[in-house]
Amino acid sequence: xxxxxxxxxxxxxxxxxxxxxxxxxxxxxxxxxxxxxxxxxxxxxxxxxxxxxxxxxxxxxxxxxxxxxxxxxxxxxxxxxxxxxxxxxxxxxxxxxxxxxxxxxxxxxxxxxxxxxxxxxxxxxxxxxxxxxxxxxxxxxxxxxxxxxxxxxxxxxxxxxxxxxxxxxxxxxxxxxxxxxxxxxxxxxxxxxxxxxxxxxxxxxxxxxxxxxxxxxxxxxxxxxxxxxxxxxxxxxxxxxxxxxxxxxxxxxxxxxxxxxxxxxxxxxxxxxxxxxxxxxxxxxxxxxxxxxxxxxxxxxxxxxxxxxxxxxxxxxxxxxxxxxxxxxxxxxxxxxxxxxxxxxxxxxxxxxxxxxxxxxxxxxxxxxxxxxxxxxxxxxxxxxxxxxxxxxxxxxxxxxxxxxxxxxxxxxxxxxxxxxxxxxxxxxxxxxxxxxxxxxxxxxxxxxxxxxxxxxxxxxxxxxxxxxxxxxxxxxxxxxxxxxxxxxxxxxxxxxxxxxxxxxxxxxxxxxxxxxxxxxxxxxxxxxxxxxxxxxxxxxxxxxxxxxxxxxxxxxxxxxxxxxxxxxxxx
Amino acid sequence: xxxxxxxxxxxxxxxxxxxxxxxxxxxxxxxxxxxxxxxxxxxxxxxxxxxxxxxxxxxxxxxxxxxxxxxxxxxxxxxxxxxxxxxxxxxxxxxxxxxxxxxxxxxxxxxxxxxxxxxxxxxxxxxxxxxxxxxxxxxxxxxxxxxxxxxxxxxxxxxxxxxxxxxxxxxxxxxxxxxxxxxxxxxxxxxxxxxxxxxxxxxxxxxxxxxxxxxxxxxxxx
Numbered sequence: 001x002x003x004x005x006x007x008x009x010x011x012x013x014x015x016x017x018x019x020x021x022x023x024x025x026x027x028x029x030x031x032x033x034x035x036x037x038x039x040x041x042x043x044x045x046x047x048x049x050x051x052x053x054x055x056x057x058x059x060x061x062x063x064x065x066x067x068x069x070x071x072x073x074x075x076x077x078x079x080x081x082x083x084x085x086x087x088x089x090x091x092x093x094x095x096x097x098x099x100x101x102x103x104x105x106x107x108x109x110x111x112x113x114x115x116x117x118x119x120x121x122x123x124x125x126x127x128x129x130x131x132x133x134x135x136x137x138x139x140x141x142x143x144x145x146x147x148x149x150x151x152x153x154x155x156x157x158x159x160x161x162x163x164x165x166x167x168x169x170x171x172x173x174x175x176x177x178x179x180x181x182x183x184x185x186x187x188x189x190x191x192x193x194x195x196x197x198x199x200x201x202x203x204x205x206x207x208x209x210x211x212x213x214x215x216x217x218x219x220x221x222x223x224x225x226x227x228x229x230x231x232x233x234x235x236x237x238x239x240x241x242x243x244x245x246x247x248x249x250x251x252x253x254x255x256x257x258x259x260x261x262x263x264x265x266x267x268x269x270x271x272x273x274x275x276x277x278x279x280x281x282x283x284x285x286x287x288x289x290x291x292x293x294x295x296x297x298x299x300x301x302x303x304x305x306x307x308x309x310x311x312x313x314x315x316x317x318x319x320x321x322x323x324x325x326x327x328x329x330x331x332x333x334x335x336x337x338x339x340x341x342x343x344x345x346x347x348x349x350x351x352x353x354x355x356x357x358x359x360x361x362x363x364x365x366x367x368x369x370x371x372x373x374x375x376x377x378x379x380x381x382x383x384x385x386x387x388x389x390x391x392x393x394x395x396x397x398x399x400x401x402x403x404x405x406x407x408x409x410x411x412x413x414x415x416x417x418x419x420x421x422x423x424x425x426x427x428x429x430x431x432x433x434x435x436x437x438x439x440x441x442x443x444x445x446x447x448x449x450x451x452x453x454x455x456x457x458x459x460x461x462x463x464x465x466x467x468x469x470x471x472x473x474x475x476x477x478x479x480x481x482x483x484x485x486x487x488x489x490x491x492x493x494x495x496x497x498x499x500x501x502x503x504x505x506x507x508x509x510x511x512x513x514x515x516x517x518x519x520x521x522x523x524x525x526x527x528x529x530x531x532x533x534x535x536x537x538x539x540x541x542x543x544x545x546x547x548x549x550x551x552x553x554x555x556x557x558x559x560x561x562x563x564x565x566x567x568x569x570x571x572x
Numbered sequence: 573x574x575x576x577x578x579x580x581x582x583x584x585x586x587x588x589x590x591x592x593x594x595x596x597x598x599x600x601x602x603x604x605x606x607x608x609x610x611x612x613x614x615x616x617x618x619x620x621x622x623x624x625x626x627x628x629x630x631x632x633x634x635x636x637x638x639x640x641x642x643x644x645x646x647x648x649x650x651x652x653x654x655x656x657x658x659x660x661x662x663x664x665x666x667x668x669x670x671x672x673x674x675x676x677x678x679x680x681x682x683x684x685x686x687x688x689x690x691x692x693x694x695x696x697x698x699x700x701x702x703x704x705x706x707x708x709x710x711x712x713x714x715x716x717x718x719x720x721x722x723x724x725x726x727x728x729x730x731x732x733x734x735x736x737x738x739x740x741x742x743x744x745x746x747x748x749x750x751x752x753x754x755x756x757x758x759x760x761x762x763x764x765x766x767x768x769x770x771x772x773x774x775x776x777x778x779x780x781x782x783x784x785x786x787x788x789x790x791x792x793x794x
Binding site: 001002003004182184185186187189212213214215216217218219220221222223224225230231232233325327328330331332333334335336388391392395399401 | 590591592593594595596598601635636637638640643644645646647673674675676677678753754755757767768770771772774793794
């Protein structure tokens with residue numbers, strides 16, 4: 001279904017005159033240098049098409065005949081290629097370079113339109129020592145060193161030679177010499193593709209691209225079949241799915257986001273606004289000037305979904321989400337999700353509602369997936385995000401399933417390692433526990449609320465609250481203290497409360513005596529008493545879900561102190 | 573006159589690998605006819621019978637999971653087998669440490685199907701026998717839970733349990749989902765033994781039910 005959906009997307013795009021998807025036999029390629037020659041084959045100039053985007057240098061993209069797959073051996077592209085092939089220009093001159101250049105010329109001759117004026121001019125230019133002619137150009141040394149892609153244009157023309165109508169027609173009509181077979185995308189009898197074009201733009205994949213469909217090891221073959229015949233796919237369907245996928249993965253694509261190690265693309269069956277909106281719900285904009293943009297996007301999205309004002313057409317329109325990640329020279333499917341836009345919107349809205357948790361004024365209500373992921377990574381670095389979690393999490397969000405167990409465990413591990421319950425971590429725990437309970441229809445388990453819930457008598461939750469109170473007492477007793485009991489005891493108390501709680505209670509007695517105001521003393525003792533009312537004993541151990549509730553209880557109580565404080569000052 | 577049997581199969585995981593994504597495995601959405609056939613064959617098969625899958629009911633919603641695992645990248649070469657046989661010695665072992673490939677997979681999880689199949693008897697291959705002998709053998713074996721090898725869902729490691737369904741009335745309903753599943757592997761055509769050819773059919777799921785065309789019908793192409 002993945003390939004069919006991609007092919008459908010290509011068919012949709014090619015019908016749309018505004019889209020810039022390449023027609024059959026062509027692809028878009030960034031070409032930094034264009035050689036301009038006259039009708040006699042004399043060099044006019046070399047055009048530099050590069051421009052700056054921020055600090056990056058980009059080149060203008062041209063529609064050129066589809067590149068050949070060069071794994072080993074010498075194969076030339078038609079009428080465009082790198083300097084080594086096109087000019088026979090390379091830092092080191094050897095036999096191979098000469099062969100490459102000859103292959104380039106042969107490819108043009110084999111194309112068999114030698115009577116064309118432009119082709120004659122090109123052949124003239126190429127056969128008569130082209131390097132000698134361009135030696136005087138100012139970019140010569142750069143071209144020699146970087147071996148950039150180049151193409152040829154006739155002076156006075158607007159298009160490249162390879163974009164001339166006659167050549168396009170000839171490429172489209174080129175007969176196929178491949179064996180016929182059934183195409184498993186369309187079901188038609190068609191010439192079967194042997195090798196499939198590479199997919200580029202997947203993060204951390206090889207720069208030359210990777211393949212979704214390839215059979216490059218002995219054990220991948222069925223019945224000793226070779227390459228494409230292991231999975232018969234027609235030539236045109238192959239072109240369509242790879243072009244569509246490369247189009248979605250292209251550099252400026254707004255239908256691509258990075259979620260952990262999974263490069264994710266998405267598209268809808270019919271044109272929709274959601275297609276453009278989707279990325280803004282999962283990725284923060286790189287524009288640093290507008291830090292609240294993400295929150296605003298999510299808020300307006302949630303407003304739309306909650307009030308049920310989705311466009312009518314979105315109810316039936318299918319939405320596809322495909323997560324890809326590299327594995328050796330191959331590209332593996334991390335997740336694949338199909339649903340209507342309406343379903344997807346509801347699932348995503350559910351995710352954001354589940355992640356809601358009380359926060360202080362310098363924080364934000366919603367964060368991108370990436371922000372949550374680095375909250376569970378060591379040192380808060382993207383590189384340390386545990387593998388596999390991101391993809392699984394995304395799959396669970398879109399399918400409306402409970403969040404992955406591994407995500408929850410990673411949060412707890414990070415909290416005990418750093419002894420710190422941050423907003424993001426608390427949000428993940430809350431969402432994880434609530435979704436799991438909902439999925440398993442655990443009605444006896446109380447749903448965790450956004451902010452402090454005094455009626456929650458869960459043992460873990462109460463202990464978390466107590467711990468937070470004890471810490472607060474200590475802080476007020478020793479203002480400006482560097483390390484509190486949290487730094488020393490958090491992991492011990494959340495894992496084995498019975499061992500540590502008595503010590504902490506004794507410490508509390510010392511701390512509370514230091515408090516200057518008798519009112520505060522009474523307030524704290526009363527609060528502790530209230531929480532402990534439903535507590536019969538300190539348990540020896542807490543299981544993982546209760547450790548999660550401990551973290552939430554701690555976080556809620558701590559947030560409550562800060563919000564309460566304002567109320568108190570108002571009252572005074 | 574073939575008899576139609578129904579088996580209910582359940583498993584924790586399944587992978588009905590798509591041919592185009594068999595390297596980094598991606599499963600089909602539902603069980604393929606060839607995999608369903610092999611479940612029947614795992615319970616009972618003789619040279620004179622053939623199982624023709626007629627219908628698949630999908631009983632649980634389609635859920636996915638992904639995993640990576642290490643696999644071997646090579647196969648034992650036939651020439652080294654020949655030479656080993658000729659010389660009466662030689663090593664055919666392959667060491668996983670030297671030849672490893674990490675492969676990712678997108679598998680199905682928590683699946684349940686009802687599979688319907690015709691037991692087709694070829695009298696020419698067993699002239700003296702009656703059809704009833706084979707139906708009785710199958711029924712007896714399936715009711716007892718006997719099988720030649722443990723039935724599995726696409727991959728050997730995803731074994732499944734099975735139950736012969738005799739009463740079709742009071743059964744669990746298929747999922748309420750209707751959609752096209754695209755061109756799906758039907759089975760392999762083993763007529764050309766040296767290079768068996770895959771055959772495909774266009775699978776449509778209607779309210780959780782997939783009707784499987786006959787092997788010889790026009791809808792099965794290859």
